[in-house]
Amino acid sequence: MWTPPPPKGLDADGCLAREGSLARVQTRFRPVVAAARDRLPEVFGARLHSAYLYGSIPRGTARVGRSDLDLLVALREEPGDADRADARALGQALDGEFPEIDGVGTLLYSRARLLSELETHDLGWFVACLSTRLVGEDLARLLPRYRPDSLLARETNGDLALLLPRWRERIAGTEDSDVARRPLVRFMSRHLVRTGFTLVMPRWGGWTSDLAEMAAIFGAYYPTRAERMRAAAALGHEPTGDRAVLRAYVDDLGPWLAEEYARVHGVKAPRPD
Structure with missing residues (x-):
């Protein structure tokens, strides 16, 4: 039987380490990441609290022309239909302009929901461990450290x-x-x-x-x-x-x-x- 490798993805205290960073974004994907960073505040204005990258691009494993751009947007209030329409329009624009990506997916949540007790070990963990801050205040600072339990x-x-x-x-x-x-x-x-x-x-x-x-x-x-x-x-x-x-x-x-x-x-x- 195959034996699994030693555990990884942990910090010195045995907690889950944040897996991505802007430093890992490959050269070919930096222009689309920069465009997303610049346009998100323009699209959402004062409603925007913060935005994050997740997926293969901040992990540095994206494939040119095959990988999508994954965004998570934290709004100051609960997102509505207009916010979702704005996110779709931004995604379509980025997808059309940058052939390096194959689509854009955007998750929209309120800051309150991401920090809620109910979501601490789901969406909160997702922000703290699997997402890389792109714009705004990093909510990870307000979330606990996580163990693989x-x-x-x-x-x-x-x-x-x-x-x-x-x-x-x-x-x-x-x-x-x-x-x-x-x-x-x-x-x-x-x-x-x-x-x-x-x-x-x-x-x-x-x-x-x-x-x-x-x-x-x-x-x-x-x-x-x-x-x-x-x-x-x-x-x-x-x-x-x-x-x-x-x-x-x-x-x-x-x-x-x-x-x-x-x-x-x-x-x-x-x-x-």
């Missing part, structure tokens, strides 16, 4: 059972073509791999955002599911539009993972709709 596992990915019915609806409502299904395969593959990894994260004792590493570490603890998780990690990078893959996710791997997650860590605290 069962509480963090439960509150980050302990809601898979709730998501699976929505995934089935999305599959049923998607156009019957490989091209239309490919984004779903990519999204669900990544989500399942990350959920599988956080299932075993407390036992391993560290953090990684690399899909292949996540799948491999999961497989060390669940060898009978290792091959399927490795396949999901590969599809997270190079998705196909195979309907059978999606069906296997929502009929087999997903339900098993949701049940095992609840058994080991419990179920995520309910959130408002």
Whole structure:
């Protein structure tokens, strides 16, 4: 049986270290990052509290023409329809101007929600450990330090059972073509791999955002599911539009993972709709 590597992603005190930084942004992606930094205050004005990068670009692992630009925006008030429309327009403009990226995804939340007790071990952790400050005051200074424990596992990915019915609806409502299904395969593959990894994260004792590493570490603890998780990690990078893959996710791997997650860590605290 394969033995997982020693835990990594921790600071000297055994807490999760922030994984990205502006210094890691590759040269080809610096112009689009600079454009986002300059335009976010113009778009949101006084409503903007702070903005962050996350994903492969601040980790320094982005692929030219393949990776998207991932942004998280903290507003001073709860975001509304106008804010979401502004975020979409900004993303479309950046995507059209910079061929180095393949799309822009923007998460919008209020400062109050990001700092709320309910979100401390989900969105708060996401800001503090997986996001890199781009504009404004860094909310990470107001958040606790995190360890790779069962509480963090439960509150980050302990809601898979709730998501699976929505995934089935999305599959049923998607156009019957490989091209239309490919984004779903990519999204669900990544989500399942990350959920599988956080299932075993407390036992391993560290953090990684690399899909292949996540799948491999999961497989060390669940060898009978290792091959399927490795396949999901590969599809997270190079998705196909195979309907059978999606069906296997929502009929087999997903339900098993949701049940095992609840058994080991419990179920995520309910959130408002």
